[in-house]
Amino acid sequence: MIIDGKETRPLILNADGFSIRVLDQRQLPWAIEWADIADAETAALAIRQMWVRGAPMLAVTGAYGLCMALRLDASDANLARTYDMLFRTRPTAVNLQGALNAIVAAVKPLPPELRAAAGYARAAELCDADARDCEAIGRSGLPLIEAIAKQRPGKPVNVLTHCNAGALATFAYGTATAPIYLAHEAGIPVHVWVDETRPRNQGASLTAFELSQHGVPHTIIADNAGGLLMQRGEVDLCFVGVDRVTRNGDAINKVGTYLKALAAHDTGVPFYVAMPFTSFDPLTATGADVEIEERSAEEVTHILGVDGAGQRQTIRIANPGSAAANPAFDVTPARLVTGYLTERGSLTLGDLQRRAAIGHIDR
Ligand code: MRU
Numbered sequence: 001m002i003i004d005g006k007e008t009r010p011l012i013l014n015a016d017g018f019s020i021r022v023l024d025q026r027q028l029p030w031a032i033e034w035a036d037i038a039d040a041e042t043a044a045l046a047i048r049q050m051w052v053r054g055a056p057m058l059a060v061t062g063a064y065g066l067c068m069a070l071r072l073d074a075s076d077a078n079l080a081r082t083y084d085m086l087f088r089t090r091p092t093a094v095n096l097q098g099a100l101n102a103i104v105a106a107v108k109p110l111p112p113e114l115r116a117a118a119g120y121a122r123a124a125e126l127c128d129a130d131a132r133d134c135e136a137i138g139r140s141g142l143p144l145i146e147a148i149a150k151q152r153p154g155k156p157v158n159v160l161t162h163c164n165a166g167a168l169a170t171f172a173y174g175t176a177t178a179p180i181y182l183a184h185e186a187g188i189p190v191h192v193w194v195d196e197t198r199p200r201n202q203g204a205s206l207t208a209f210e211l212s213q214h215g216v217p218h219t220i221i222a223d224n225a226g227g228l229l230m231q232r233g234e235v236d237l238c239f240v241g242v243d244r245v246t247r248n249g250d251a252i253n254k255v256g257t258y259l260k261a262l263a264a265h266d267t268g269v270p271f272y273v274a275m276p277f278t279s280f281d282p283l284t285a286t287g288a289d290v291e292i293e294e295r296s297a298e299e300v301t302h303i304l305g306v307d308g309a310g311q312r313q314t315i316r317i318a319n320p321g322s323a324a325a326n327p328a329f330d331v332t333p334a335r336l337v338t339g340y341l342t343e344r345g346s347l348t349l350g351d352l353q354r355r356a357a358i359g360h361i362d363r
Pocket residue numbers: 053054055056093162163164165166169170174175176202240241242243253254328
């Protein structure tokens with residue numbers, strides 16, 4: 001991604017060869033701060049507390065965390081213990097489990113003294129594969145934007161997105177944002193409606209931040225405004241990311257995605273789920289079988305921002321004493337999904353299932 005005009009990866013391996021440096025997403029958009037992670041416990045903390053977030057980014061952070069543990073103790077027992085600790089950090093995105101499994105598969109057949117190096121090599125491959133996938137996802141979605149742009153030359157194509165499935169969550173163009181960035185680079189006028197994404201506001205803080213950094217025109221909207229914009233014909237396409245797609249095509253993504261899909265269906269706006277195959281979970285039958293992460297009620301009752309003097313403040317916005325609940329994801333049924341933008345093309349549900357059945361989910 002671009003930060004202050006420079007191409008930057010939001011996670012890098014430090015020169016010491018074992019610790020990583022991550023862009024601390026809790027500080028955005030107010031400050032660009034990096035945090036070092038040198039052990040598996042801190043990697044788990046960073047995932048749980050959302051220093052890093054977004055399915056692909058928490059997957060590679062987990063992968064490196066496992067490698068850090070192997071460096072100190074490469075026994076089977078420590079591998080299993082650390083896997084379990086990292087696996088339990090955030091339950092909904094399947095990518096974390098997939099990345100941990102990839103490290104285990106790479107190191108398990110080896111003697112302990114070779115395991116850490118093999119793990120680090122595999123983790124680096126996962127990062128590079130993610131970057132390639134994002135660009136390919138962009139190429140899968142770009143024709144959708146091009147087709148609309150051709151119908152009304154000079155007018156921007158309006159894309160609505162939810163949460164942050166962008167460059168901050170991945171190693172390159174993001175997933176939902178990838179076709180947008182490619183269109184922008186190709187000189188096609190594109191404008192993004194950015195859902196604020198309560199309660200943590202990943203849209204207002206993160207997606208808006210990265211679109212600004214890339215110079216892509218965008219407008220932040222309240223989560224509840226998308227339906228009206230679709231009714232008025234002001235949304236051409238919806239692109240969202242995803243934490244897991246189950247065997248029947250249900251898409252589990254940031255809470256609020258389902259309501260956008262319903263509105264898109266009602267108004268005839270195409271609704272696409274952008275995803276690497278690493279987000280496909282053919283072993284889970286439907287969205288109802290996926291654990292939906294419950295986060296702290298304080299994310300609902302309080303809000304973080306800066307005051308007029310630029311000081312960061314957390315303030316309570318809810319009635320004191322009222323109960324609050326915070327399910328972090330929801331399930332968009334497959335019937336509401338127009339198509340899946342993957343690194344292997346823009347696919348129907350049938351294509352997705354066939355590709356998975358013939359082993360295309362392996363890297
Ligand atoms: O809770 P978050 O911020 O990790 O939720 C992120 C999302 O829902 C993203 O859309 C998803 O992980 C895909 S990121 C390419």
